[in-house]
Amino acid sequence: MFKNLYVLLLLALLLGCGAAKLPSPGAIMPIKAQIDLVEVLDDKVMVVVDPGQIGKDEILFLIPRIIPGTYSEDNFGAYVQDFVALDYDAEPMNISRKDVNSWLISDAKKLDKVTYYVNDTFDTELEVEEAVFSPAGTNIAAGENFLLNLHGFVGYFEGLKEVPYELNIVSPSELKPATSLHEISAEITDKGQYNFSAKRYFELVDNPILFARANTETFKISDISVTLSVYSPTGRYSAKDFRPQMEAMIKAQKAFLGGVSGTKTYTILLYLAQISDSDATGYGALEHHTSTVVVLPEALPKQVLDESMVDIVSHEFFHTLTPLSVHSREIQFFNFNEPDMSMHLWMYEGTTEYFANFFQVQEGLIEIEEFYDRMAKKISNSRVYDDSMSFTTMSERILESPFKENYLNVYEKGALINMCLDILLREQSNGEKGVLWLMKELSAIYNEDTPFDDPELIGEIVAMTYPEIGSFFEKHVQGKEPIPYPIYLEKVGLKLEMDQKPASYFFLGQIPYIDADPGDLDTIFVQKGMELNSFFQDLGAKGGDIIIKINDTTITLDSMRTIVGESFGWDAEKDIRMTVMRDGELIDLQGKAGTPIYTERKIVEMDSVSEKVISLRRAWLGQ
Template structure:
């Protein structure tokens, strides 16, 4: 119908050209430039000219439907079939005879191949008359479209990534979930593609949805009515950088300084609420504000998906993904287990969230040109994962210990855990691994950014403080560099380390050569020694213990219970006993970790213990003399018996100053 009207208008317009002088663009430019057409020396000779001008305006508007300077996507969340969503795209005007349409192979912030194109079905390219254009699938992610200058519309169906075990399963925070009427986790890079050469044009996403679903995202959302949203993004990189949650609304916001933080939660069984999570995050957000002296962003979105661990595909060995998060510049998306034991839930949320939130420092405000102009198909990877992930992970722990969210003991326990994890991956160049992370050999070492990378950052912080007599530290160097570069000014990847040396101290170059570019083993004893802590690869410790046993959270009793209990234990503990107190100290959800380590795991003081338990509804007191043995501690890390004043001062400046 629209096509017939256009053809009629063309014939009428040609018939009246004798009556007007007009500057005319070639036909294929008309729709793109209609808003800029200039009519020159129009002399109206009859009333028909007024009608003609009206017809021209209709012609141009109608043509613009098929030729525009932006992407207009439509996604139907109301009529989902087999976890697939129908996608339609009104394409921007294409000049070339042939063009390539791409879905991402790789995305920023996730350092492995994803190949989102393999989740696309029934891909079609159409002209303005609805005729199919010839397409050829080039690889998993790309389609070549012939006669592309006639391209008006693309349609396809998109599958989600979460449901089916696969050896190449996409880690959930980078994937998508489609549950009709319940939730849609819309990582935009997993739903929408782009035309090569046209990815800097704006994007408009028109969403049809159930009235019960609400969009949580950093993207601009025009909520047209209860069942229609329009999302907009300035270009494809920005679209891909801002995920969207669609689900029943459970949102909370908190103000921190002049910034506002939004928390959105989807909990599979309803256990976890956004108000609960906001209570966990508020102290952490205040700690980060103190660390930054204010936030570098006006708003930030935390998007949490809490899955029932009974059904989650979270075991990579069985073709699943895993729990965790993916950072974005103004938001972060989390896939985490529902946990009834609240202290565990709180510590998990805080640990993961603090890391992701700190990415507003780097890479948001300090990043390579290779990230700024990211190639979603054949990216050249930045050398500086040690910065983006390693420094961020270290700062996440440092912020918490400085603000009392972690104890000194917990901080160093976390560092010891990282030493153990890093040991399994060996010694290697962090910059080489980062630059070649998409290769299988180096992809296996990617996890090192969170352990070896964080340990390098700790050592680098100590090194800078020492070399500058405390005038500078790692945070100051990073903040100074963010002021030099910032969100809109990337650094040159090959020049950054030289810039880092200039901003810190000349001797930092040797540190970089040894431990960031180089492959030298990290000198833990030397650096932890500066803080008054002893490090030893192995150390035997005399301990007292009750026998083999563990703990679990009894959801029915809402209490801590003993499990996997050796019958020959020293205290007469039985399977399922509820743990009430030890040495007259009540056991709570908040102190159980400290109590367990002090009296059961690393007890070098108490030769006997008295505990209270509840067994089959009855309280019992259990006492006994403990066994004595030798515990061999791998990568021992503990406070020195008599640290010097210098060591104490250095430690205090690091974790308290």
Template sequence: MRTSLFLLVFLFTTLNLSAQKPLEYKISFPNAVHHEAEVELLIPDVPAGPLIFRMSRSSPGRYATHEFGKNVYAVKAFNGKGIELTVMQVEGDVYSVDKHDGNLKISYTVFGNWVDGTYLAIDEIHAHLNMPAAFMWVPVLSGRPIQIKFNDLNKYNWKVATQLKPTVLTDTYTAPDLNYFMDSPVELSDHHLTSWTDRNPDNTEQTIRLSSHAIDNKEVVSNYAKMVERMVKESKAVFGELPRFDHGTYTFLQDVSQDNAGDGMEHRNSTVISDTQNKIAGSEEDLLGTFSHEFFHAWNVERIRPKTLEPFNFSHANMSNELWFAEGFTQYYGNLILKRAGFLSEKQYHGVLSGILNGVLNSPGASSFSAPQMSRRAVFVDAGVSVDRNNYANTFTSYYTYGAFIAMGLDLRLRSEFNLTLDDFMQAVWKKHGKTEIPYSIPDLQNVLGTLTNTMFAEDFFHRYIHGTEKNDYVKLLANAGLELRKAEPGKASIGNLRLNLRPTDGRNIVSAATVKGTAAYEAGIDIGDYISRIGNDDVNGRLDSILSKYKPGQSISVTFEHKGRIKTASLKLQESNILEVVENEKASPEQIKFKNNWLSSKIK
């Protein structure tokens, strides 16, 4: 009896879902030259009672709140007979219609003039559509299938590039629900499309596509695609396989223009990459960094997914404890993959490592706050907009850099202590939480590490370096690879990473960024907005480096500066420059060279 009842409920639910009529979007571009689009949303079978519809305030891949509703106007609603209804604006981005006849058409104008991974850009050259920035949605109908029609393609000679599922009509695409729709960016342009086939160990084939909207010709794009293909293979080698992409296809949506805001944004089966160069030709290797980072997200974030990002909230930003892993480990691998693929030289990769180490070891934020604490700050810093000054120079360390720092330490320790690698750890996490798509928490990551190594090591590592603020001994760890971590400017006097701007109106030197805790400038009471006139017996006049070159670390000299209209004099106790660098040890042993080669060499079989 229970089985029969279950089957009846299952069949009823299945039939009910299959009978749901899709929401139909149409977007047109009659005023593209002035960055406007006209959007219609047709809603059949509207539930009884008032219907709420709205714009998003967050976007997949972004962790801070954004105000997409500011770019929407001329909002109207009509019933099934075409009669205009009263629309009430409940909040800045939320609207309501009280009376309808079971069918509803919503129309509005949306403005967009910003090319990046989050916003919307429209002109006669292309329409760069990030869905949360462009399309209103109905919260109570988020489970319904969606169909979207792109008008005016022939008018502008545009083609469609997207991860959305195509139909028999070249201008119409579908999504199974709102979540997939919002996670599916679209590029409408006269782009070049290049593709290749990749085969997984189980012999399943998938298509990888590169859509490039750039002034370059097709030959340049095709040659660049071969570089991207090598990067894809090197990424695949970390995990041993590609994810199973929906519809068997993954698409890079690349837009190249000096007018763009540089960005990359991962999605389940695609990624948006907006480059700020004038063209691809001549900048191929520079552009690959974003490709490498974003493609690694196809595993780490899109399928190896933190519980704190599930379900994604389009009305408000999700806060996550795990971005040091989701973004930081991805940051580490983004550069490591380019090194393994041969797109970074030894010296260039040393520079990458130096940047990571300086970004954490010389950061007051990293000495006081843990990686999960920095991850939670993403709701404020991930392209978040505010007008007041902040104290991030002393309280924040990017979870990208912090996580890459931790990943480097774990990788080198696994190699030196367990004859394992971070690749082994990532594969274990992939099998446990990625292929199964079981969202993880920090304790889950610790458990995977404990199974791979031992419980004691995992507990100690997470206690000290994840939840705590201790740092691994990178001098010792890098020495295993024949690399030396040292001061880049030994004996050079410094008052801190002080940023001075010379004001042309009066020739005064204004401190343009917050001073860093522990530096000579900070201890002397110098703050952002102050004017520095003299150091020792010298007028500054933009000559800070030449003045400091006269002195040695440990010396104390006077500084004269103006703070809020008051002239002040203080003592600066000079310090040695704390900038670090990673260099090759010319006397590295064969064992050290072997260690380094195993770490940095290609893994493509």
């Protein structure tokens, strides 16, 4: 394919207007991109992209609208300003902006390069419909730190995504890069000059870079070299603080996966944010083939950060198995602006989330009861979403309503699909095979360079397993039939117990039913992805509702604190009026305060089960 592409490009160049920038015989000239982190102008940095010789009359330059792993429209072109195309005489060329993410360049045979400024997403002054999920976002803090998710900086020319890239970054000398991107060379004088290479555009944007003052730890686990880089704005935390937990976790993951993970390097970029309007909002992580970006609040206590890092990074590391290794053509040849979405989120996110919890009990990091509690909580949380929605249909159409509103269920029901599939595989194979076995089998067929055909995968899984697996997929993954969890739990001697328990109005234990928007602490909303207590349910509140008023009190952070305090003395007959904003519409809710209760679900072991069932449970849990 590359040879054919080269021949066509070379022919176009020879017939074009001049010999400037002709590639040498047998070579494909890389696209060259430059980012200047020294001359920061109004919180923006300049980017230059030189495509080499273009052999056609017009060409489209694009910045991604959607990136892999986020399943949302982020429109990174909205953060690009002052876009200019220059010819070989450094004169501006005719361009037209086709939409927020693309520019059409006329008379493209004369194109030398494009230049533009990029604003960051963390504290953008621009008006955008929805903030970018921070781990997928960008930060420009002159002389302090630069979080370069490169899809937010470097664009691509239509038809040239498979061409190699060279990236040159000029940075303040005191800031050092942490990344898994292949570094060609580095030169440090009064400023840093770093040169990187990528085989294609996808590889370039699949390797984020964090520029900050050196705060890294590198350690080796088996055949994998892991680098942990931490940005802590106040200097409260160092990479050494998190190394023991990350080292133990990845060691356990490698033991769990065996030889199925072929990753030789892995970079963890931890950005600790201050809680302010000018820093990251939306915490979590985004996976890449050989790295992950994690964004968490610096203000969290160390113990909470440790627990969060283990849960979050273990999930992201398991993505090296799927979709980063086992994946469909839709992901292999991802269209950043008009993507076809794969139908297999049950695997990409569901298997990954299941493994992130399951490996911890298998490797002795948590007790069995903790694993049971986590799965029971996922059953409760999954009830917030449409349980009759086909998971494969939701996955294919995840960018549109009503499917995108159910996306977070991939971490709840998606994990439960895999738990039930794991139990069913164990039952059918007399304990010998499970989901990990299945993923190892698939990874022997498919890998980073060999994708599967999206419609064929489930059929292939059934062919290598049992007819009962086909029935499970047909009913509960492709179909709309809710999973009868008690039936699957009973196969391994477990049962699901439900109990109505008292709750406070606004808290479940120490977990609040409400939260504040990190970007605007006076915006208080009802938590998404959490089964609400009877108080909110009886009022008709839903996850995501922004609370505008309670009775006659306008809600701010301070007034909400006052109401929460007063609620401990509310009478059950107290009248409650709550005004919420839902999907841009004001809605008035009313009812009695009542006596709030919640449904607690517990997975517990059954009494008097057969030795065969106990043996199956032990084979499943590795205990």
